[in-house]
Amino acid sequence: xxxxxxxxxxxxxxxxxxxxxxxxxxxxxxxxxxxxxxxxxxxxxxxxxxxxxxxxxxxxxxxxxxxxxxxxxxxxxxxxxxxxxxxxxxxxxxxxxxxxxxxxxxxxxxxxxxxxxxxxxxxxxxxxxxxxxxxxxxxxxxxxxxxxxxxxxxxxxx
Numbered sequence: 001x002x003x004x005x006x007x008x009x010x011x012x013x014x015x016x017x018x019x020x021x022x023x024x025x026x027x028x029x030x031x032x033x034x035x036x037x038x039x040x041x042x043x044x045x046x047x048x049x050x051x052x053x054x055x056x057x058x059x060x061x062x063x064x065x066x067x068x069x070x071x072x073x074x075x076x077x078x079x080x081x082x083x084x085x086x087x088x089x090x091x092x093x094x095x096x097x098x099x100x101x102x103x104x105x106x107x108x109x110x111x112x113x114x115x116x117x118x119x120x121x122x123x124x125x126x127x128x129x130x131x132x133x134x135x136x137x138x139x140x141x142x143x144x145x146x147x148x149x150x151x152x153x154x155x156x157x158x
Contacts, residue, residue, distance in 0.1 A: 001066060001100060003055035006043045010056045013065040014040065022090045026126045028147060046072060052113060054085065057101055066092045069101040071109050071118065076153065077144055081119045082109065084156075086132070098132045106136060110158040117157040124150045 017023055018031035018039070031039065047053040054070035067088035074083045084105055086098050109115045120138050122129035130152060134140075138154035145151070 001057045001097065002060055003057050003069075003101075003104070005047060006040060006054040006056050006068060006070070008040055008044075010065075011037065011040060013056070014068070017065075017067070017087070017089060020090065023087065026123050026129065027087055043072075052108070055105075057097075065089065066097055067101070069098075069105055071105060071113075071115075074119075076119065076121070076146070082115055082117075084109070084118050084120045084136075093128065098129075099135045102132060102136045106156065115158065117155055119153065119155050121146060121151045121153045124152055 014036050015033055018036045021030060024030050043054050050073065052071045054068050054072065056068050057066040058064060059066055067086065069084075069086035071082055072085055074081055076083075084102055086101055086105075088098055088101075106118065109118050120133045120136075121144060122133070124143065133154045136156065138156045141153050141155050143150055144153045
């Protein structure tokens with residue numbers, strides 16, 4: 001795979017991703033076109049402010065959109081944390097691509113950005129995402145409530 005910073009030129013691909021019920025079931029639900037435009041704008045501003053953010057990933061062979069992933073600050077129960085976030089198109093699930101994306105992003109986070117730790121969390125029911133986090137070396141800490149729903153919270157320290 002190869003990656004590039006999330007930009008407005010990715011709008012149509014994100015529209016399709018954010019309209020997919022299967023993909024968005026664990027990501028807060030379907031997003032409208034306006035919510036997707038705001039999502040991109042917020043992420044562009046985020047890159048400007050922090051120097052990191054989300055990337056779009058593509059298959060190297062045919063350049064198909066695989067998904068999005070990256071690092072972002074997030075509030076977890078009143079604490080500011082840097083989160084590894086990832087989302088893939090359903091046809092690319094269970095192929096090891098989320099793990100591959102995560103490995104590269106963690107290298108950037110720890111080696112280039114010199115972050116001391118990165119967190120990751122998912123719904124308690126999302127077993128596939130839990131497996132990805134564990135493969136990446138994240139250690140389970142506790143259950144949290146995020147966006148009004150129970151999540152499992154993991155941490156990885158450099």
